[in-house]
Amino acid sequence: MSYVDEVLERVIAKNPAEPEFHQAVKEVLNSLRPVIEANEEKYRKEALLERLTEPDRQFKFRVPWVDDNGQVQVNTGYRVQFNNSIGPYKGGLRLHPSVNLGIIKFLGFEQIFKNSLTSLPIGGGKGGSDFDPKGKSDREVMAFCQSFMTELCKYIGADTDVPAGDIGTGAREIGYMFGQYKKIRGVYEGVLTGKGLSYGGSLVRTEATGYGLLYLTEEMLKCNGHEMKDKVICVSGSGNVAIYATQKAHQLGAKVVTVSDSTGWVYDPEGIDVALLKEVKEVKRARLTEYAAARPSAEYHEGRGVWTVKCDVALPCATQNELLLEDAKELVANGCIAVAEGANMPTTLDATEYLQQNKVLFAPGKAANAGGVATSALEMSQNSERLSWSFEEVDSKLKNIMVNIFHNLDDAAKRYGKEGDYVAGANIAGFEKVAEAMIAQGVC
Numbered sequence: 013m014s015y016v017d018e019v020l021e022r023v024i025a026k027n028p029a030e031p032e033f034h035q036a037v038k039e040v041l042n043s044l045r046p047v048i049e050a051n052e053e054k055y056r057k058e059a060l061l062e063r064l065t066e067p068d069r070q071f072k073f074r075v076p077w078v079d080d081n082g083q084v085q086v087n088t089g090y091r092v093q094f095n096n097s098i099g100p101y102k103g104g105l106r107l108h109p110s111v112n113l114g115i116i117k118f119l120g121f122e123q124i125f126k127n128s129l130t131s132l133p134i135g136g137g138k139g140g141s142d143f144d145p146k147g148k149s150d151r152e153v154m155a156f157c158q159s160f161m162t163e164l165c166k167y168i169g170a171d172t173d174v175p176a177g178d179i180g181t182g183a184r185e186i187g188y189m190f191g192q193y194k195k196i197r198g199v200y201e202g203v204l205t206g207k208g209l210s211y212g213g214s215l216v217r218t219e220a221t222g223y224g225l226l227y228l229t230e231e232m233l234k235c236n237g238h239e240m241k242d243k244v245i246c247v248s249g250s251g252n253v254a255i256y257a258t259q260k261a262h263q264l265g266a267k268v269v270t271v272s273d274s275t276g277w278v279y280d281p282e283g284i285d286v287a288l289l290k291e292v293k294e295v296k297r298a299r300l301t302e303y304a305a306a307r308p309s310a311e312y313h314e315g316r317g318v319w320t321v322k323c324d325v326a327l328p329c330a331t332q333n334e335l336l337l338e339d340a341k342e343l344v345a346n347g348c349i350a351v352a353e354g355a356n357m358p359t360t361l362d363a364t365e366y367l368q369q370n371k372v373l374f375a376p377g378k379a380a381n382a383g384g385v386a387t388s389a390l391e392m393s394q395n396s397e398r399l400s401w402s403f404e405e406v407d408s409k410l411k412n413i414m415v416n417i418f419h420n421l422d423d424a425a426k427r428y429g430k431e432g433d434y435v436a437g438a439n440i441a442g443f444e445k446v447a448e449a450m451i452a453q454g455v456c
């Protein structure tokens with residue numbers, strides 16, 4: 013049996029009931045086969061893949077807090093510190109009822125390669141809780157965040173592990189967590205990114221993932237003889253990534269005609285009105301029905317359906333496994349030329365294969381959405397320097413990083429005879445640097 017197959021079997025046996033983690037490891041290791049096979053003896057002796065698929069450590073803890081009725085509630089908190097061979101652990105905190113250890117491990121594993129691809133010195137980690145901030149008062153969210161950080165603060169630090177936002181964790185939650193960290197640890201340091209501008213945050217961090225997605229997609233289109241201007245785009249999600257992807261797409265001359273949330277989706281042939289979407293989602297924290305009610309050109313539909321709309325480019329920006337094989341077939345039949353993942357692992361493995369077989373340009377999330385973590389690393393640099401850079405400076409660094417990421421993965425794919433396979437290219441380019449650092453640092 014090949015080394016890759018042996019490790020895949022072992023990962024599944026050792027981590028039962030963690031399907032998302034299995035899926036992420038399978039996707040990465042399968043596409044690394046040419047690299048692993050070329051170095052099989054060395055990597056086997058080093059047990060490199062066994063070490064890479066086993067987190068450095070993982071924390072699971074109780075998060076008790078009191079709701080507005082005086083009732084004690086209990087959630088579970090997680091932090092998985094996966095790999096710090098190229099820098100301190102870095103990765104977001106997801107607050108969503110679906111969160112469990114397997115989901116955090118899949119996200120932390122992917123984060124290793126994503127962070128490596130940015131070319132910045134950051135390792136891979138991820139955390140979160142099954143707490144749902146939706147429908148909670150500000151005081152309840154604060155109570156949860158303080159309790160969560162009371163435990164988490166023992167394991168993180170500006171040079172150790174620097175969490176950030178993710179689904180359900182925005183500026184409000186980061187603020188409450190930062191305040192509690194400072195209070196307990198008594199140090200003012202860049203321990204979290206995605207902070208408010210008044211206390212060490214970076215300009216462009218809010219926009220970074222969505223903007224970065226568009227910078228990379230534009231470069232991918234350009235290198236394949238297309239341009240962004242006048243493209244019709246379907247976006248899913250209506251959170252941080254989706255909103256700023258839509259904004260940048262419009263700035264680049266394309267037209268986004270859909271957005272969605274967990275209950276339904278909107279088709280707006282005139283192009284999504286970003287100011288209205290921000291008002292509904294960022295200010296009122298309301299459903300998309302409110303967008304449709306305020307916008308005569310928009311149609312609201314219950315349930316799933318974004319990928320049935322004819323488009324040139326699809327940008328899944330909501331959550332994992334939201335673009336299925338049947339959706340991929342629909343996109344191909346409708347003439348879609350490119351899919352770039354704003355969310356983490358939104359496309360199932362069979363859907364990805366179908367898109368690639370049908371010559372749809374496909375940019376995987378670990379490359380396409382790396383703009384968020386890259387700008388988080390720029391926030392860390394500014395915190396260390398005790399300086400703040402201008403919007404233009406950060407935005408231009410972000411653009412350079414995304415363009416470089418595309419060329420790195422394009423080159424890596426070509427080096428292994430997989431031209432145009434950006435999934436393989438991203439995994440190979442991300443892996444090579446981490447593998448080299450792990451081997452150089454000995455058995456640890």
Ligand code: NDP
Binds near residue numbers: 179180252254274334
């Ligand atoms: P937000 O919480 O801001 O938005 C998430 C969006 O996805 C919301 O519209 C939400 O709808 C929708 N959604 C969430 N879960 C589901 C579900 N199960 N089914 C359908 N829709 C769902 O999160 P972000 O925009 O920050 O993150 C989106 C994705 O991007 C995630 O995969 C995240 O890991 C990834 N990502 C985010 C980065 C960032 O900087 N924010 C960086 C890199 C990756 P509703 O409002 O109804 O819940």
